[in-house]
Amino acid sequence: MERPLWQPDPERAEATQIMRLARERGFDGPDAVRRLWEWSVTDRAAFWADLWDRFEVRASRRAHTVLENGDAMPGARWFLGAELNFAENLLRRDGEEPAILFHGEDGRSAELSWSALRHKVAALAAAMKAEGIGVGDRVAAFMPNIPETVIGMLAASSLGAVWSSCSPEFGVSAVLDRFGQIEPVLLLAVDGYRYNGKAIDVREKVAAIAEGLPGLRRTLVHRFLDPFADLAAIPGAVPFEDFLVNDPPPLAFTPVPFDHPLYILYSSGTTGKPKAIVHGVGGTLLQHMKEHRLHTDIRPGQKLFYFTTCGWMMWNWLVSALASEATIVLYDGSPFHPSPAVLWDMAERERLEYFGTGAKYIDAIKKAGLKPRETHDLSALRAVLSTGSPLLPESFDYVYADIKRDLHLASISGGTDIVSCFVLGNPAGPVWRGEIQMRGLGMAVEVFDEEGRPVRGRKGELVCTKPFPSMPVG
Template sequence: MQPIWTPSDKWLEETNLRHYQAFLEKNHGLIFSSYADLHTWSVSHKADFWKSIWDFSGIIGDTGEGPFVVNEDHFLDAQFFPNACLNFAENVLAGLKHFEDDESVIVFWSEQGVKLHVTKADLLLQIKKFRAWFQDQKLQAGDRVCAFVPNTHDSFAAVLAASSLGLVWASCSPDFGVEAVLDRFEQLKPKALIAATGYYYKGRYFDLGEKVHQLSSALGTQGSTVVFDYPGFEDKSKQAYVNIADQETHENEITFERFSFNHPLYVMFSSGTTGKPKCIVHGAGGTLIQHIKEHQLHCDIKPKDRVFYFSTCSWMMWNWHVTTMASGAAILLFDGFPFLPTPTILFDFAEAEKMTLFGTASKYIDALRKRSLDIKKTHDLSALRMITSTGGPLVHESFEYIYKHIKQDVCVASISGGTDIISCFVLGCPILPVYAGQIQCKGLGMDVSVVDEAGISVEETKGELTCQTPFPSKPIEFVGDSEHAKYKKSYFDRFDNVWCHGDYAEETAENGLIIYGRSDNVLNPGGVRIGTAEIYRQVEKVDAVTEALAVGQQWDEDVRVILFVTLRDGVDLDEALKAEIRSVIKNNSSPRHVPSKIIAVPALPKTKNGKLVENVVRNVIHGEEVVNKSTLENPECLTYFANIPELQVA
């Protein structure tokens, strides 16, 4: 297989990863002839590897006396840097040393046309205001604060202020309904609530006053709620609560107390599609060192780079984006619908702000491709070095689209990990070639292996994505899980002392990886395991289809594949179109992949982060209860899948 992109010699020489290899040679006498050799060392010498990341990146804090990894042989009990202390925010804000006080360190664009440049001095002042408010509330290190906020510079300032004081942060984006937010926040018993007064989406301003009132009342934070205005709508601010704009601060220099490496930093939430979301606690040190490794070595982020990730404050990529400032990057934020006011608004942003890393969801790239947008002809993206995609597999055709129609000389990194580890298992590598449809590599320090049903490692064969040994960003705990029962069931139920991530994957001959979808959504007709992404990739070739969702239906003591599709305006699902879909799937995959039934629906259900929910549709077609509809962006569309006559017959 031929690569779709190969780094030049000049590119290679300038990468952080090459500088890191030189650092290892100079300081430890270690020379590696390939990335694979470096990866093998990183997982077989964990203490040396993670200590080298601390030293190479210049993490601020005290590592303490070694050993730097204890209980390495037991996943759940393993600890990294057990005697270390640091402050997460101190390390993130250390990246500001590369900027003058009047230089922009955050640039915010919104759908309705607001463009804000937040200087270093502006950001530090806003952090001091939030710190002063937290201190006025008598909050102590370890207290939890919850945020109901959009993706703005104020949210960024608030999370850094909270972490600077050792507070624990959890956030939801404001498009969540009150019930869905309370399902998450009530479990945490927060001491304070941070909220925006509103947000803007798809051409409309949404006032959050009533939602914030309901949340504050239910959480018991009426006296400890602070709000900030949405950019461009300051005059709409409701003053029922303290507005951070009115907060006074007398702090000259921020002083940072240092906490243990495993001091809690974030609470992240599982999707909650099968019940109340699990509350996953991540530590400051593990999050910091893992993100810095990914940013500097895998994403090649350097001082004065300009990094963008299209995200909301409900998605772990927002937390991941926050940490990029630790590597000296300026932060580029966009809030709103990514195709308004124009379909190319994000690339307008990229060109105007000389974006160096463009991060987004795979579905966004798919949508660009289906709109046939030729970005390369309309935009100057000369500063752009890397495009990253996550939230689902990036299909082969979307890789080709990027190189033909966005930019030719760019490293395209499909990345995969999750909320559970607030980072990646497999991701990009700036010194390796890119192969269409593949994730470039296993993350350094991540002992990733694809295994068969018996837990034996396999190559060029589909299996379960696992991590064989511990890593620093594994969760500290789940909230309300003192015996670790939920923790163990979530990751170690399948294989003893081996993290099973729940992805159906394959390691390729090129040492890359392909993710075929979630394991619990794998189809099994006639005993043959099929990842849903294998079907989606083929269906996307059919121009009349805009999106597809495949599930397995129990039928005649077996499983049959049911394919739901949404169609372009004015298109009907006639027998000719069904035949075309089946032919494309059969000719490019196999007869086993061909669905027994193809059914058109007006819409497909998704989470708030835009992910298809195959398991929910599977429950509906089998007449089973959907436990928590509030986690869905469009729960009303579930009615399309209930009691379908066509699914009651052969």
């Protein structure tokens, strides 16, 4: 008889946030989480309203109606009347504990406390406001995965502005195909970055991008590669640090409706020009908090790392963990330089609880013969998350044989179009070889055959049959 690769002990399972919610709703026995899911897709308004209160969403005005026109896809409307601010919910914590930890492939590192992060966001937001940036304006970023990128997003969203980012390995035409559609008023960029041991100067690309965006008022350039980099050739360029307000007023948050635009992401562009996908403030916040707290069991003060760039939706997903008062860990550079173990060196040094990556990375380190379980102290590690492509059954075996035996392995799958997951982990349940554990709470996910009928145990199309809050708003 086949056995699961991992099963949490009863005490750990009962202590998870997802199981506690199931018990509170009156679901007992071993199928409590399945019954919780059934309730979450049957009484969707009650489920999402419960999460709003459970997660203590900060809002200047509560909703008068949780769900209107609830059977329409598209057309359903969530939390009508609610007004909130995304950045306010991510900056709910203060103090000297770390909010952001950063590591680069060249060995540089940085730490930002919650109070330091709030101060830097206030300094940038005040400067943006003085520049006339406000509700609905688009702020674009051509940035690596560094703290300044997070600061930029939080400052923009604190003002009710809309954030969109590409990573600096993108070519000029690829960036303009994206940013050209949204008419940004401000561009954040770097002078260059490092990858695989090489210094890559992107000032010429930044200049060409700035020239190709006629509505741009300013280009803020963070001198990430060279602190003395000449920025004269970049139209409207201002050094990032010079733009900040030195003694900013206390950070204020502009309240916006639940479905106010927060992020603009893009389709891959494989069938023509990339299509802009707009995601709303409230849906993104609630969905990510659900996935972090209930499906991953992240707690305040724990450290979440995801290997990502700013051009992938997992960057947006990672940053939202601040709303659960977690410490987010950023890495910029190659995951194989200066050695294939560089990310595990970081995991050991920072005592990571949650390590996220793409399925192809796990396959690559398996083929490279890495055995972190033998070479690194991963005693703090509670979960490995994998996405981007299906995690092979052999990779499941590898994780438990060569990374850690007592570990929650969560293969998760979603997409840019929902900036979240359709199917993902259950920290209270078993992990079976080659299988994703469960459908997301509140996500009425099925597999349909070619005739549009639900099927079990064979291939089909993954569909979601009922509305949920993180559907695109534009």
